[in-house]
Each structure stands twice: as structure tokens, then as C-alpha cells.
Amino acid sequence: MVLDTFDTEVETGRVLTMPTDGTGLSILDPWLEPFKDDLRARYTHFKTYESKVQEQGGFESFTEGHKYFGFNVAKDGTITYREWVPNATTASLVGEFNKWDVDAHPMKKIENGVFEIVLGPTSKGTPVIAHNSKVKITITTPKGERLYRLPAWIRRVTQDLEVSPAYDAVFWNPDKSYEFKHPRPKRPTSLRVYEAHVGISSSEPRIGNYSEFTRNVIPRIAYLGYNTIQLMAIMEHAYYASFGYQVTSFFAPSSRYGTPEELMELVDVAHSYGITVLLDVVHSHASSNVLDGLNMFDGTDNCYFHGGGRGHHELWDSRLFNYGHVPVLQFLLSNLRYWMDVYQFDGFRFDGVTSMLYKHHGILYGFSGNYHEYFGDLVDEDGVMYLQIANKFLHDKYPDVITIAEDVSGMPGSCRPVREGGVGFDYRLAMAIPDMWIKLLKETKDEDWNMGKIVHTLTNRRHLEKAITYCESHDQALVGDKTIAFWLMDKEMYTNMSDMTDRTPIIDRGMALHKLIRLMTHGLGGEGYLNFEGNEFGHPEWLDFPRQGNNSSFHYARRQWNVLDDKLLRYKYLNEWDKAVQNVEEQYGWLASPQAYVSRKHEGDKVVVFERGNLLFIFNFHPTNSFADYRVGTNLAGKLHIVLNSDDPTYFGHNHIDNSSEFFTVQGDWDGRQNWIQVYIPSRTGIVLALA
Numbered sequence: 001m002v003l004d005t006f007d008t009e010v011e012t013g014r015v016l017t018m019p020t021d022g023t024g025l026s027i028l029d030p031w032l033e034p035f036k037d038d039l040r041a042r043y044t045h046f047k048t049y050e051s052k053v054q055e056q057g058g059f060e061s062f063t064e065g066h067k068y069f070g071f072n073v074a075k076d077g078t079i080t081y082r083e084w085v086p087n088a089t090t091a092s093l094v095g096e097f098n099k100w101d102v103d104a105h106p107m108k109k110i111e112n113g114v115f116e117i118v119l120g121p122t123s124k125g126t127p128v129i130a131h132n133s134k135v136k137i138t139i140t141t142p143k144g145e146r147l148y149r150l151p152a153w154i155r156r157v158t159q160d161l162e163v164s165p166a167y168d169a170v171f172w173n174p175d176k177s178y179e180f181k182h183p184r185p186k187r188p189t190s191l192r193v194y195e196a197h198v199g200i201s202s203s204e205p206r207i208g209n210y211s212e213f214t215r216n217v218i219p220r221i222a223y224l225g226y227n228t229i230q231l232m233a234i235m236e237h238a239y240y241a242s243f244g245y246q247v248t249s250f251f252a253p254s255s256r257y258g259t260p261e262e263l264m265e266l267v268d269v270a271h272s273y274g275i276t277v278l279l280d281v282v283h284s285h286a287s288s289n290v291l292d293g294l295n296m297f298d299g300t301d302n303c304y305f306h307g308g309g310r311g312h313h314e315l316w317d318s319r320l321f322n323y324g325h326v327p328v329l330q331f332l333l334s335n336l337r338y339w340m341d342v343y344q345f346d347g348f349r350f351d352g353v354t355s356m357l358y359k360h361h362g363i364l365y366g367f368s369g370n371y372h373e374y375f376g377d378l379v380d381e382d383g384v385m386y387l388q389i390a391n392k393f394l395h396d397k398y399p400d401v402i403t404i405a406e407d408v409s410g411m412p413g414s415c416r417p418v419r420e421g422g423v424g425f426d427y428r429l430a431m432a433i434p435d436m437w438i439k440l441l442k443e444t445k446d447e448d449w450n451m452g453k454i455v456h457t458l459t460n461r462r463h464l465e466k467a468i469t470y471c472e473s474h475d476q477a478l479v480g481d482k483t484i485a486f487w488l489m490d491k492e493m494y495t496n497m498s499d500m501t502d503r504t505p506i507i508d509r510g511m512a513l514h515k516l517i518r519l520m521t522h523g524l525g526g527e528g529y530l531n532f533e534g535n536e537f538g539h540p541e542w543l544d545f546p547r548q549g550n551n552s553s554f555h556y557a558r559r560q561w562n563v564l565d566d567k568l569l570r571y572k573y574l575n576e577w578d579k580a581v582q583n584v585e586e587q588y589g590w591l592a593s594p595q596a597y598v599s600r601k602h603e604g605d606k607v608v609v610f611e612r613g614n615l616l617f618i619f620n621f622h623p624t625n626s627f628a629d630y631r632v633g634t635n636l637a638g639k640l641h642i643v644l645n646s647d648d649p650t651y652f653g654h655n656h657i658d659n660s661s662e663f664f665t666v667q668g669d670w671d672g673r674q675n676w677i678q679v680y681i682p683s684r685t686g687i688v689l690a691l692a
Contacts, residue, residue: 008420010464022046024420025413028464031371032412038375039413039421045381046388046418052326059393065334066251066342069114070153071135073173077121079129083151084327086113087298088139093117094148095135095171097128102138102146112327113298115139131173132156141299150249150292152304152331156260157236157252157292167238167248167292178264180344182271185227187346187400190591191427191528192582193278194226195473197233198257198266199240200543201533203561205554207240210262214269216561217533222273224536224575225582228402229270230278230349232474234263238292241545243474245351246318247282248293250335253343260343267344276346278402279339283332283386284352285318295319304328313355315363323356324382329389336390340398347394347402350425353414354407356383357423367409374411384423391424402426404468404528415465430467430526432457434476437517441487446509446623451601451608458524459595469525471517473532477543485514485538485574493540497563497570509623511570512653512684514538515577515646516619519686522581523617524596524610529585534559536578537571573652580651584644588613588690599633599671607681609671611635615643616689618681626656626682633673636691637665640677644688656682663689 004020010028018024022043026032032039056062069082081093091107098104107115119128129135138148150157156172201217202208221229233244236252244254253263267277286304287293297303305311305319313320322328339345354362359380367373387405394401405414405428416422436457440449461467477483486493488510496507522529540563544556564571585591590613600609606622609632616634620627634640640663647653663677670676681687 006419008417018420020419022419022421025416025422028416028420029412029462035371035375042381042384043418043421046385046392049324049329049385049389050392053329053389056326056330059333059397062330063333063337063393063397065330066153066338069334070151070155070251071171071173073127077125077127079119079127080116081107081119081151082110082114082116083107083137083153084112084114085137085139085298086303087141087300088113088115089142090140091115092138093119093135094138095129096133097130097135097171100136107137127171127173129171129173131171131175133171134168135171136169139298143299145299147296147299148291149297152294152297153251154249155251156255157249158255159238169249172260174261178261178268180264180268180271182268184271184344184346184400185274185276187402188227188276190585190589191228191402191468192226192585192591193228193230193468193528193530194221194224194533195230195232195530196221196533197243197474198231199233199254200557201559203558205558207256207554208558210258210266213257214262214266218266218270218273218275220561221270222275224579225586226531227274227586228276228278228346230280230404230530232280234279235282238287238289241547242287243478243545244280245282245316246287246289248287248289250286250294250331251338264343271344276402277344278347278349278404279343279345280351281336281339281348282351283321283335283390284350284355285313285316285320288312288318304331310359313361313363315361320355320361321386322382323380323386329386332386333390333393336394337397340394340401346400347398347404347426349404349406350387351406353387353405353428354409356380356387357407357409357411358383362408369410371412373409387423387425388418392418395424404429406431410462412462413465415462415467427466427468427526427528429473429530430461430469432460433469433521433525434472437471437484437521438476438481438487441484446513446621447606449606449621451603451606451621454520455524455598455601455608455610458521459598461526461595463595466528467526468528468530469521470530470532471521472535473530474543477532477535477539482542483535483539484517485510485535486541488513489538493538499568499570507570509684511538511573512646513621514574515651516621516684516686518578519581519617519644519646519688520608520619522585523590523612523615523688524598527591529591531578534561537564537575570652573650577646577651580644584688588615588643590615597635599673605630609633611673614691616640617686618679618689619686620681620683622683624683626680626685628680629678630681631670631676631678633669633671633676634665635673635675636689637667637675639664639692640689641692642687643690644686646687647682647685653685654682656680657685657687662692
């Protein structure tokens with residue numbers, strides 16, 4: 001049988017003819033040839049559910065569930081409220097508006113487990129439910145039990161920790177909605193991501209808010225040169241210390257930071273700077289809370305989730321969605337569209353993708369890279385299907401959307417189009433890289449660092465699939481671990497980070513390696529770069545949310561901008577270095593360039609040399625040895641000059657290199673390159689050269 005085909009152009013410029021049965025990945029990666037039947041079956045499963053969506057009216061209407069379910073207000077003030085509660089015998093809408101009378105506003109069962117109520121306006125043409133008043137749905141089960149729940153599609157949930165239950169669903173219908181003033185920026189060619197958490201963004205020991213972030217933090221991000229903000233912990237979660245990963249209300253932005261309109265303004269102001277904004281979306285699991293979450297929503301354990309053991313995540317103590325159930329599929333896809341349309345987010349970082357892809361959820365499973373791990377009974381075909389459907393819909397609907405997978409498994413095709421048999425993400429996080437750096441800092445002396453192993457970890461990624469590299473994210477900053485700066489300098493950060501004190505060996509080493517680790521990771525590690533809020537300037541200490549174990553302290557649940565803004569302290573040097581790296585990348589675009597060619601990784605000298613984006617990167621990690629007239633190879637030809645120099649005093653360097661130096665290439669083979677130059681490269685220094 002001759003298969004229909006399509007042509008696809010890959011980053012190398014080649015045009016490949018691809019089959020349309022989902023086995024195109026085997027053209028890109030011949031090692032997948034033995035798994036063509038698995039790829040074909042996976043794609044067929046995707047097409048089956050794509051057809052189910054079409055049968056439900058197509059993606060355009062199917063993904064607008066938020067305009068059908070939940071509370072929707074017509075222009076004449078009529079309120080329509082619908083909820084899917086398939087196990088309910090009766091349902092009623094209760095709230096402050098009817099004094100919580102279960103008999104006052106019964107709902108009508110219309111079809112497929114959906115209950116509905118239509119409330120006409122008042123005589124003045126206003127909704128009968130007041131803006132910002134509390135509401136719930138109450139149902140009775142076949143056993144006669146009465147249950148109270150927060151509406152699943154509610155758009156506002158508030159908290160009062162002094163009462164129980166502490167969380168209230170709120171009918172949110174302000175007189176005037178926020179009007180966006182700025183268009184979405186185009187998707188960046190080079191993705192430079194600033195990962196941030198609104199709540200910890202104040203220097204004060206308290207929860208920060210959306211308006212403060214807009215006013216105080218976005219200008220800092222723009223100054224540094226990041227073009228993307230990734231916002232964590234926005235979807236409402238009952239437990240602050242969960243870092244936002246135990247979501248209770250999927251359509252409600254967390255009220256602990258402010259109002260929905262203030263979040264809209266945050267996104268809008270970021271757009272005014274040309275910065276895209278990604279939402280850290282949690283569709284991998286949900287909070288096991290009953291009174292304020294989706295768990296046991298209709299009295300059964302299998303309404304939104306798998307029933308029984310399959311519906312529980314053992315390590316996270318959370319519930320697992322049944323992605324193969326069409327109402328759940330609509331809920332999650334509509335959730336994505338809601339955040340894109342209502343809040344104008346530009347894309348998503350999908351949390352916990354490994355848990356979604358595999359039936360074992362990655363629990364106690366060490367991926368070896370054997371292709372058999374990515375197919376067969378270990379894989380959750382519905383989880384893969386949902387991610388394919390979500391990515392396909394998002395990229396069809398929003399051409400500039402960005403999707404990122406947090407996945408430790410390295411599943412082949414995660415970042416290839418669905419039509420090829422891929423999962424459809426744009427990027428995945430290169431999660432092995434921060435683990436490598438922390439492990440080195442914990443266990444190995446500088447002089448024993450293996451340059452070859454470092455380079456291998458930084459470059460070990462799938463060809464034609466984009467990765468976002470990073471030295472440390474929020475994971476590495478959490479209590480129990482330390483930031484890279486804290487691993488390097490520890491207690492001396494409390495005593496020797498002032499310009500009024502002498503340079504100690506520990507501070508000197510720590511500042512130098514902090515810069516080198518970041519530059520090498522940025523230049524060599526991926527097609528995008530991520531930094532967690534504050535780590536760019538060497539944020540002291542760790543991150544720990546208020547909890548029972550620390551007497552509910554906010555001391556570590558904040559960002560100490562004060563140490564950066566104090567011009568007598570040395571954090572400013574690291575901040576300026578980070579700014580310089582982002583700006584040079586913006587100018588030369590190495591992240592959007594093909595993977596680097598590494599010409600030297602010398603173990604004795606501790607020197608690494610590579611070329612990327614028409615730039616020559618040279619690193620000397622040696623703790624004591626500097627090298628004069630050090631020969632390095634390059635395919636660049638002509639006069640080179642310095643565009644980045646970690647030894648510059650602007651960045652707490654020793655000023656041993658003249659930034660005005662010029663280097664003229666000499667023709668001749670060296671380290672497999674056509675030309676060579678000679679440079680002075682001091683110990684613990686990195687420089688980047690470009691054609692003049």
C-alpha cells in the first residue's frame with residue numbers, strides 16, 4: 001500500500017517526504033524504525049479523539065466550554081449557570097443571594113449529566129446575583145446524601161483562613177472588565193525565559209501581589225533583556241506551600257495576589273515591553289481536596305478522574321485526570337483557551353508531563369534512554385493523546401503560541417509536530433543540566449571537573465527537538481537544597497559581599513564560577529534559556545514557603561531585591577553580567593542557531609572552546625592557571641573582537657583582558673577548524689569573540 005505523504009522542512013534546510021500515518025518520526029530518527037507500528041497506533045488514537053471533538057461541533061466550539069458551563073451573564077443581565085455532575089439526582093444553586101436556601105433555585109437536568117439554571121435579571125436589568133458574592137452548587141446523590149461544592153468552572157475563589165471551610169466561590173461580574181491596550185508580541189526567535197512567582201516577588205516577608213509585580217518586577221525583567229516571563233502558581237491552589245502544584249480551581253487566578261483584572265494588567269504591561277507571558281499550567285494532576293477542589297465532585301471518585309488506584313498519584317497525594325473521557329477533555333482544552341483568550345497569555349509550560357505520558361508516572365523509574373521505554377504498556381496512551389490534541393489545537397488556533405514540556409524521560413518526538421507522530425511541544429526542559437551543576441558543586445573540586453562530561457551533558461539532546469537549558473530553576477532553590485550562588489559562597493555571602501571588604505578566595509571563586517556556569521549553559525545547552533527569579537544576581541539563601549515546619553515564616557518566601565539595589569553590595573555585578581549575556585544573545589541569536597561545534601575540551605588545561613551563532617566561545621575553568629598566547633581553532637575568518645568578557649571589572653572581574661584587543665585569524669588546521677588565533681585567557685574566565 002502506498003501511503004499519502006507530506007513534505008516537511010527541517011532545521012538543516014532539507015525537505016523530507018513524510019508519511020501521513022504518524023510514522024514520520026522514523027524518517028527523522030531511523031532508530032525508531034522498529035517502533036513504526038507503535039507510532040502508527042499512537043497517531044490513530046489521536047485521530048480517533050480528534051474525530052470525537054469534530055463530532056461535538058469541532059474545536060472552535062468544543063474548546064469554549066467556559067462559555068457554556070459555569071456562570072455566563074448576558075447583556076440583559078440574565079445569568080445562565082451549568083454544571084456537569086453526572087452522579088447527581090438533584091442540584092441547586094445556593095449563595096448569599098438566596099440565603100443558602102437549597103429549595104430556592106433548583107437546577108434542571110438537561111442532558112448527559114448536565115444541570116442548568118437560568119436566572120432572569122432584576123427589574124433594573126441587573127443580575128440577581130451581586131458581584132463578588134459567594135455561591136456554591138449543592139447536589140443530592142442516589143444515596144440521598146447532600147453535598148456542597150465550589151463550581152468547577154468558577155472564575156474567582158477567595159480565602160478566609162480564619163473560618164472553615166476556608167475557600168469560597170465568588171460570582172465575579174464587575175461593572176467594567178479590563179481592556180487590553182497592547183497586542184501580543186510575536187513569538188521570540190530566541191527564547192529567554194524569566195521564571196517568576198508573584199507571591200514571593202516582594203522583599204517584605206509576606207505574599208506579594210499582581211500590581212506590585214507589574215510595577216516593580218517587570219521593569220527589572222525588561223532591563224535584563226529577557227523576552228518571556230513564565231508565571232508560576234497562578235491557577236488557584238488551596239495550599240500556598242504547594243508552589244501552585246495542587247490546583248483546586250482551574251479557571252480562577254489565585255486571589256491571594258489580587259483581582260483577575262490586576263492579573264490582566266500584569267500580562268498587558270509585559271506585552272507593552274515586548275515580553276511574552278507563559279502560564280505554568282498544571283493538567284498533570286489536581287488537588288485531592290474535596291470541599292474546595294474537583295475530587296469527589298459528584299460524590300464519586302471517577303467524575304473528572306480515573307477511579308480507584310489509577311486515579312491517585314502516590315507521591316503527590318493528588319488526583320489523576322481521565323484524559324480519555326470526553327467531558328474531561330473539554331474541561332482541560334477549554335481551560336487552555338480560557339487562559340489564552342481571557343487573560344491573553346502567550347503559551348504554557350506544562351508541568352508534570354512525565355506523569356501524563358506514563359502509567360508509572362515516573363515514580364521510582366530511572367529512564368535509561370532505551371527506546372522500549374517510550375512504547376508499549378508503560379505508556380499512558382490517553383495522556384499522550386491529550387497532549388497531542390492540546391498542542392495541535394493551540395498551534396492551529398494561535399500561530400505564535402509557545403508550549404514547553406517539563407519531562408524527564410526524553411520521549412522521542414516530544415518536540416516534533418503531531419502530524420509526524422510527535423507530541424507537538426515547541427520545547428522541553430533540559431532537566432539533566434541543573435542536576436549536573438549541583439552535583440558537581442556538591443561533590444567535586446574545581447580541579448577535578450571533567451570538561452568532557454560537562455560538555456556531553458550540555459549537548460546531549462535530541463537532534464531537531466528544541467530544549468530549554470538552565471543552570472537552576474525553582475526546584476534547585478527549594479529548602480533542602482541551595483542556589484548555585486549559595487553552594488559556591490555559603491556563609492561568606494553574609495559577611496563578604498560588600499565592596500567595602502577585601503576580595504576573599506571564596507567570594508572570588510564563587511563570583512567567577514557563577515558567571516562561567518551561566519554563560520556556558522546559555523551558549524551550549526539548548527535552543528532556549530531559563531532563569532529563576534533572583535538567581536541572576538546570586539540570590540542568597542534558599543526558598544521555603546510558610547508551613548508548619550517553619551512556624552509559618554515568610555522569611556525565605558521572598559526575593560531580596562534590597563541586596564541587589566544596595567550599590568555597596570556585589571550582587572550588582574552578577575546582575576549586570578546576566579544583562580550583558582541576554583543582550584549579546586539578542587544581538588547574535590546563538591539560541592536560534594544550530595547546535596554548537598565544540599573544538600576543544602582539554603582536561604588538563606580545563607579549557608573549552610566552541611563556536612555557535614558566528615561567535616567563538618572560550619572558557620578557562622582552571623582554578624589557578626592562566627594561559628598567554630593560547631591557540632584556539634575557529635572557522636571564522638578575519639578580525640575578531642571581544643563582545644563578552646567575564647573578567648571585566650563591570651562584572652567583578654580582575655581586568656586582566658583588554659576589551660579593545662583585536663584578534664586576526666591565521667589559516668591552518670587546529671582542533672579540526674580551518675583557522676586559529678591566539679588569546680590570553682586568565683583562570684576562571686570566559687570570553688566571547690565576534691567578527692569585527
